[in-house]
Amino acid sequence: MAVHGLRGRFAARTVRVKAPGKVNVSLDVGPLRPDGYHSVASVYLAVSLYEEVAATSTASGGITVSISPDSTLDLDGVDIPLDERNLAYKAAAIMADVSEHATGVHLEITKRVPVAGGMGGGSADAAATLLACDALWNSGLSRDELAQLAAELGADVPFALLGGTAVGLGVGDDLSPALAKAQMDWVLVTAEFGLSTPEVFRTLDRLRHAEDLDVEEPTAVDPKILQALRGGDADALSRVLVNDLQRASIELAPGLRDTLGLGESCGAIAGIVSGSGPTVALLAHNREAAENLAGELERKGLNALAVHGPVPGARIISDTLL
Numbered sequence: 001m002a003v004h005g006l007r008g009r010f011a012a013r014t015v016r017v018k019a020p021g022k023v024n025v026s027l028d029v030g031p032l033r034p035d036g037y038h039s040v041a042s043v044y045l046a047v048s049l050y051e052e053v054a055a056t057s058t059a060s061g062g063i064t065v066s067i068s069p070d071s072t073l074d075l076d077g078v079d080i081p082l083d084e085r086n087l088a089y090k091a092a093a094i095m096a097d098v099s100e101h102a103t104g105v106h107l108e109i110t111k112r113v114p115v116a117g118g119m120g121g122g123s124a125d126a127a128a129t130l131l132a133c134d135a136l137w138n139s140g141l142s143r144d145e146l147a148q149l150a151a152e153l154g155a156d157v158p159f160a161l162l163g164g165t166a167v168g169l170g171v172g173d174d175l176s177p178a179l180a181k182a183q184m185d186w187v188l189v190t191a192e193f194g195l196s197t198p199e200v201f202r203t204l205d206r207l208r209h210a211e212d213l214d215v216e217e218p219t220a221v222d223p224k225i226l227q228a229l230r231g232g233d234a235d236a237l238s239r240v241l242v243n244d245l246q247r248a249s250i251e252l253a254p255g256l257r258d259t260l261g262l263g264e265s266c267g268a269i270a271g272i273v274s275g276s277g278p279t280v281a282l283l284a285h286n287r288e289a290a291e292n293l294a295g296e297l298e299r300k301g302l303n304a305l306a307v308h309g310p311v312p313g314a315r316i317i318s319d320t321l322l
């Protein structure tokens with residue numbers, strides 16, 4: 001049903017939502033499951049690099065997607081589908097299915113999180129769209145109901161909705177918020193290429209198979225990680241960072257080993273590939289150290305950005321009647 005103004009004229013409204021990218025501070029990956037997914041145990045950290053989605057109701061019906069010229073990424077030659085394959089489109093479509101007052105909607109996405117970078121940028125777009133459409137269409141879904149829809153869209157989408165610091169079990173969507181509010185400072189080194197998440201998981205399976213390595217299903221995360229995050233203890237955290245996918249990302253993109261080495265030689269306490277990569281997250285002692293490190297890496301020709309986390313999950317930043 002379309003929303004009409006007092007004189008029956010269509011009243012367009014724009015709801016703008018921001019949602020953060022993430023770093024997996026730890027990521028234990030279990031064996032391949034019959035459904036093609038892997039069980040994981042991960043500590044997710046939402047960081048201060050945000051996607052934005054502006055959802056505008058339209059009288060014409062249907063869902064359209066565009067990328068905002070305000071996007072800070074160089075998107076030349078980057079493949080972001082704007083049709084029903086876009087995660088934001090998919091999010092609007094499932095919201096429309098459960099919303100009595102759904103209208104047409106245009107989604108304008110401001111991209112800042114590297115595409116196919118292992119930081120959950122598309123997932124942040126999906127989470128932002130769920131929240132924006134919920135407001136636009138007065139769907140009145142609870143956060144739990146939104147999280148259930150989020151899990152249908154992808155393993156990382158529920159976390160983009162929740163934000164903060166959280167432990168993810170199952171395929172990563174079974175989340176428990178962690179009370180770890182101390183800020184940690186990081187430098188993200190982004191790559192000019194992307195890595196496909198399924199290909200990285202497949203590569204890990206292949207490497208493990210070649211080594212006859214049997215892995216168990218992970219059921220918990222190392223409590224030392226949460227302890228370090230709670231205390232804001234970057235040195236303690238540097239000793240327990242782990243990412244089982246890192247070796248697979250390096251197998252596919254060997255240059256990542258050099259990026260990690262360069263980061264550490266320029267003063268990072270430790271470095272880790274974020275999720276399936278190729279973004280590298282370098283840990284710093286404080287904001288000043290992170291900014292200096294980012295500057296130094298920039299001078300060496302890398303793309304580096306100082307960020308901090310935890311930050312909140314998806315939230316509405318404006319709601320305007322046009």
Ligand SMILES: C[C@@](CO)(OP(=O)(O)O)[C@H](O)COP(=O)(O)OP(=O)(O)OC[C@H]1O[C@@H](n2ccc(N)nc2=O)[C@H](O)[C@@H]1O
Nearest residue numbers: 036037038118119120154155156171197198201275276277
């Ligand atoms: C690796 C992680 C770590 O947080 O993030 P990214 O590096 O993609 O950001 C996630 O597990 C990715 O989550 P997400 O990108 O939402 O994955 P989905 O769209 O649900 O799944 C894409 C594909 O990745 C593989 N996959 C994903 C999650 C998982 N626990 N096991 C898997 O094997 C499957 O092949 C699946 O078909």
Ligand SMILES: Nc1ncnc2c1ncn2[C@@H]1O[C@H](COP(=O)(O)OP(=O)(O)O)[C@@H](O)[C@H]1O
Nearest residue numbers: 079086087115116117118119120121122123125
């Ligand atoms: N809204 C979106 N933003 C970015 N990529 C998207 C989006 N929707 C679908 N995709 C597709 O999903 C792939 C992975 O997206 P992304 O979330 O950026 O990476 P990752 O899974 O590594 O965190 C991209 O290569 C792109 O083809």
